[in-house]
Amino acid sequence: MSTDPLPSRFEAQRDRILKAAAACFNEKGYSGTSLKDVSRHLGLTDAALYYYVRNKEELVYQCYLRAADLGREAMLKAIEDGSSGLQQASLYLRYHIETMVGDDGPVAIMSEIPSLKRVHQEEILAVSRRHSADFEDILRRGIEDGSIARCDVRMTGNAIMGSINWIPKWFHGSSTMAAEICSEFPKILTRGLVAAGNKAGSHASGS
Amino acid sequence: MSTDPLPSRFEAQRDRILKAAAACFNEKGYSGTSLKDVSRHLGLTDAALYYYVRNKEELVYQCYLRAADLGREAMLKAIEDGSSGLQQASLYLRYHIETMVGDDGPVAIMSEIPSLKRVHQEEILAVSRRHSADFEDILRRGIEDGSIARCDVRMTGNAIMGSINWIPKWFHGSSTMAAEICSEFPKILTRGLVAAGNKAGSHASGS
DNA sequence: CAATTATTTTAATACAGATTAAAATAATGC
DNA sequence: GCATTATTTTAATCTGTATTAAAATAATTG
Numbered sequence: 001m002s003t004d005p006l007p008s009r010f011e012a013q014r015d016r017i018l019k020a021a022a023a024c025f026n027e028k029g030y031s032g033t034s035l036k037d038v039s040r041h042l043g044l045t046d047a048a049l050y051y052y053v054r055n056k057e058e059l060v061y062q063c064y065l066r067a068a069d070l071g072r073e074a075m076l077k078a079i080e081d082g083s084s085g086l087q088q089a090s091l092y093l094r095y096h097i098e099t100m101v102g103d104d105g106p107v108a109i110m111s112e113i114p115s116l117k118r119v120h121q122e123e124i125l126a127v128s129r130r131h132s133a134d135f136e137d138i139l140r141r142g143i144e145d146g147s148i149a150r151c152d153v154r155m156t157g158n159a160i161m162g163s164i165n166w167i168p169k170w171f172h173g174s175s176t177m178a179a180e181i182c183s184e185f186p187k188i189l190t191r192g193l194v195a196a197g198n199k200a201g202s203h204a205s206g207s
Numbered sequence: 208m209s210t211d212p213l214p215s216r217f218e219a220q221r222d223r224i225l226k227a228a229a230a231c232f233n234e235k236g237y238s239g240t241s242l243k244d245v246s247r248h249l250g251l252t253d254a255a256l257y258y259y260v261r262n263k264e265e266l267v268y269q270c271y272l273r274a275a276d277l278g279r280e281a282m283l284k285a286i287e288d289g290s291s292g293l294q295q296a297s298l299y300l301r302y303h304i305e306t307m308v309g310d311d312g313p314v315a316i317m318s319e320i321p322s323l324k325r326v327h328q329e330e331i332l333a334v335s336r337r338h339s340a341d342f343e344d345i346l347r348r349g350i351e352d353g354s355i356a357r358c359d360v361r362m363t364g365n366a367i368m369g370s371i372n373w374i375p376k377w378f379h380g381s382s383t384m385a386a387e388i389c390s391e392f393p394k395i396l397t398r399g400l401v402a403a404g405n406k407a408g409s410h411a412s413g414s
Numbered sequence: 415c416a417a418t419t420a421t422t423t424t425a426a427t428a429c430a431g432a433t434t435a436a437a438a439t440a441a442t443g444c
Numbered sequence: 445g446c447a448t449t450a451t452t453t454t455a456a457t458c459t460g461t462a463t464t465a466a467a468a469t470a471a472t473t474g
Contacts, residue, residue, distance in 0.1 A: 009471090010420085028321050031238035034461060046462085048422050056462065114235050149398075155391040162373025163366045170365060184362040191356075192399025216441090217450085241431055253432085255452050263432065 014052045016042060022063045026168050030060055030112040060112055061120045068127045070099045075134050085142020086193060089160075092138065093186040097164055101171055101178040132157055142193065149195040160189050221259045223249060229270045233375050237267055237319040267319055268327045275334045277306045282341050292349020293400060296367075299345065300393040304371055308378060308385040339364055349400065356402040367396050 020041040024033040035046040035056060053059050074095035082088030113124055136157045142148030164185065171181065227248040231240040242253040242263060260266045281302035289295030320331055343364045349355030371392065378388065 013421090029236045029238060029319065031236065032322055035463095036461080045423055047424085047464085050463075051421065112236065112239075115239060151395065152387075152391050155387065156395050158374075158377060159370045159392060159395045162376070163370040165376070166369025166373050167365075169369070169372070180359075180362065184359050185366060188358065188363050188366045188399065190399075192395065192397075220451090242433095243431075252453055254434085254454080257433075258451060 010052075017049060017052055018059075018062055018066055021059050022066070025060060025063060025112060030115040035059075057115070057117055057120070061116060061124075064113075064116075064120075064124045068124070068131070071096060071131055072127075074099060075131065079134075079138065084145050084147035085138055085140070086147035086190060086195075086198070088138045089135075089142060089148070089193065090186045090190045092135065093160070093164065093189055094182060097167065097182055097185055100164070100167055101181055132161060135161065139193075142195075146195055147198050148193045151193070156193070163189060217259075224256060224259055225266075225269055225273055228266050229273070232267060232270060232319060237322040242266075264322070264324055264327070268323060268331075271320075271323075271327075271331045275331070275338070278303060278338055279334075281306060282338065286341075286345070291352050291354035292345055292347070293354035293397060293402075293405070295345045296342075296349060296355070296400065297393045297397045299342065300367070300371065300396055301389060304374065304389055304392055307371070307374055308388055339368060342368065346400075349402075353402055354405050355400045358400070363400070370396060 017038070021033075021038045024037050024041065027033070028037070035049055038059075039046045039049055049059070053062065075092055078088050078092035078095055082091045113121055116124065136153045139148060139151070139153045139156060143150055143153075167181065167185075171177065224245070228240075228245045231244050231248065234240070235244065242256055245266075246253045246256055256266070260269065282299055285295050285299035285302055289298045320328055323331065343360045346355060346358070346360045346363060350357055350360075374388065374392075378384065
């Protein structure tokens with residue numbers, strides 16, 4: 001008759017596991033990392049993981065859900081905080097990159113989707129598509145309000161998203177470089193967007 | 208320097224295998240693709256591959272070498288064909304992207320490096336670093352000749368390279384879209400580079 | 415403290431996929 | 445056509461690793 005059959009002890013451990021798993025997947029890929037790899041990171045046995053997750057596939061799946069959540073948070077916050085489209089784009093980049101390179105743990109493993117079950121694949125792809133669509137909306141908004149120059153939003157979105165999705169491939173946890181990425185990337189990536197008459201540029205997110 | 212290296216029966220088949228392997232690795236990742244996956248694409252048996260390559264690891268390794276060659280070709284051709292730094296950057300993007308989305312077959316599997324043997328890992332990373340350095344040189348050249356605006360070349364290079372390295376993750380062989388990528392991406396990615404007084408912009412590679 | 419529940423480990427099992435050896439087929443030169 | 449070499453297949457082995465079941469330990473509760 002207990003209200004919550006699962007104590008917070010459980011969820012805490014589960015979170016640690018997801019973070020460790022995400023880090024491993026980022027580094028070695030899905031089938032490249034064994035469950036032992038993940039458990040070793042935590043001082044556990046591989047078998048112990050099965051207390052928290054049905055199987056390996058669900059482990060990645062949960063990692064994706066976590067990544068999707070964080071990504072969406074960044075998106076919504078940026079839309080709320082920024083006034084012009086350009087500002088929103090710049091803020092989104094900052095927020096998203098911050099979660100990726102921050103202590104919270106890397107969560108960008110968007111490469112391993114083919115390893116998922118069909119159902120989960122569809123779901124994650126849908127989320128990912130909506131995410132892209134949201135970003136393209138920001139770009140369109142910017143074009144309308146005159147802060148962003150006219151452009152092929154689909155392609156521009158792909159270009160910018162790719163740029164930040166690739167970060168985990170070359171960045172490996174120097175906190176001083178993390179800071180540099182957070183400050184430089186939004187500037188670099190939005191510089192090409194600025195509309196002709198817009199002198200403000202991308203300093204929306206300025207320090 | 209003397210005669211054409213005759214493309215024997217052997218080398219031709221080996222090439223087919225490398226292309227098929229690269230495609231599989233791109234789609235499923237290194238440990239995600241079985242040798243059977245590769246061989247099935249060719250109407251062969253998995254065991255047959257061992258006639259052309261020592262083992263699976265060497266298969267990826269060779270794929271990387273092929274990718275590196277094509278990348279370097281694009282780089283050198285761009286440096287030769289372009290006059291200003293901006294032009295060279297733009298041309299490099301075009302050439303490189305063309306080989307990636309073209310019929311020649313996808314070769315950008317820069318994600319799977321951790322799967323390689325230490326020695327091969329070092330080698331590929333060295334090649335990759337030199338490639339990045341070459342691109343950064345182009346950027347510096349552009350800054351000097353006034354065609355490219357002052358910027359953090361390291362970060363800018365990372366941003367642009369990431370953008371194109373990510374292409375295989377969302378592009379899957381529509382030839383009409385391939386054309387669009389080839390024409391749009393160089394424009395998008397160089398737009399942010401253009402120096403203040405430079406009215407020519409990135410139309411160096413224009414159609 | 416006793417009893418129940420939660421968490422982790424040890425010790426199997428099962429299976430996929432890499433690798434190898436020997437046999438079979440195809441190609442080539444004489 | 446015959447002998448030799450090149451290419452591919454069949455059939456087996458070997459290894460890693462996901463997964464499970466049962467046992468052991470730790471935590472919690474009454």
